Amino acid sequence: MTHLRSIGPVMLVGAGKMGMALARGWLDAGLPPTNLVLVDPSPGEAARELAEDFGLVIHEQASGLEPNVLVLAVKPQIIGPVMDGLLPVMGPQTLVLSVAAGISIARLSEGLGTERVVRTMPNVPAQIGKGMTGAVAGPEVEPRDREAANALLAAAGQVAWFAEEGDLDTVTAVSGSGPAYVFNLVEALAAAGVAQGLPEHVAMQLARQTVVGAAALLDADPAPASVLRQNVTSPNGTTAAALAVLMADDGLAPLMARAVDAARKRSEELGRG
Numbered sequence: 001m002t003h004l005r006s007i008g009p010v011m012l013v014g015a016g017k018m019g020m021a022l023a024r025g026w027l028d029a030g031l032p033p034t035n036l037v038l039v040d041p042s043p044g045e046a047a048r049e050l051a052e053d054f055g056l057v058i059h060e061q062a063s064g065l066e067p068n069v070l071v072l073a074v075k076p077q078i079i080g081p082v083m084d085g086l087l088p089v090m091g092p093q094t095l096v097l098s099v100a101a102g103i104s105i106a107r108l109s110e111g112l113g114t115e116r117v118v119r120t121m122p123n124v125p126a127q128i129g130k131g132m133t134g135a136v137a138g139p140e141v142e143p144r145d146r147e148a149a150n151a152l153l154a155a156a157g158q159v160a161w162f163a164e165e166g167d168l169d170t171v172t173a174v175s176g177s178g179p180a181y182v183f184n185l186v187e188a189l190a191a192a193g194v195a196q197g198l199p200e201h202v203a204m205q206l207a208r209q210t211v212v213g214a215a216a217l218l219d220a221d222p223a224p225a226s227v228l229r230q231n232v233t234s235p236n237g238t239t240a241a242a243l244a245v246l247m248a249d250d251g252l253a254p255l256m257a258r259a260v261d262a263a264r265k266r267s268e269e270l271g272r273g
Contacts, residue, residue, distance in 0.1 A: 066091030131157030
């Protein structure tokens, strides 16, 4: 098992929310600050706070050091010029780890001159170490590369590896976009409470904490979600009445299937540019 201390120099390009979530996770998990190089021409407040907390310097552009791992956490719209600027620091030992949404392994390999590329799709809860990341390894990624990538990604939550790059479109639709579906569930549940006569702020408090508590229970109890659902469903009770609506043929399952399918198709379109 690869430990973060043994990975060597890591260069993180992009000091946005996801980049900073990953960086803080690495540092908290044992990556020496001296092994982390931050690159961003316009760092935000979170990046400046991280740099101050750990004594880091944020560089406007990559230069000098050839890192063992180059992490791309930039917006896909600017990936071309970013890769052009990184060519001088690409060494024969450099593994590329990309969290740039929709940018294919082939394009990353062409732009950076290496096939040692791992493409990933993390999600927003990575910001608090509760993320879910899907990952696919390029053709030249060695076992030790994969171990290093896994160690870095696991600092932000759980990691699932896939054999086919196309699977990342479905990963995007399920876990990448999934937090927004949960947030919308909170909105809908609160709105239903208001429709039944509750004050808006009370309905939102009830809905929000119900989802927070249910998620915490999922995290604490390894039982399948179906078992947890059954545990809170008394025969002929109130929950059973509600689930009869949610689990009907035109209920939540087909709605979620359509939503995930729409997100997957859009991910495919974005990937084609």
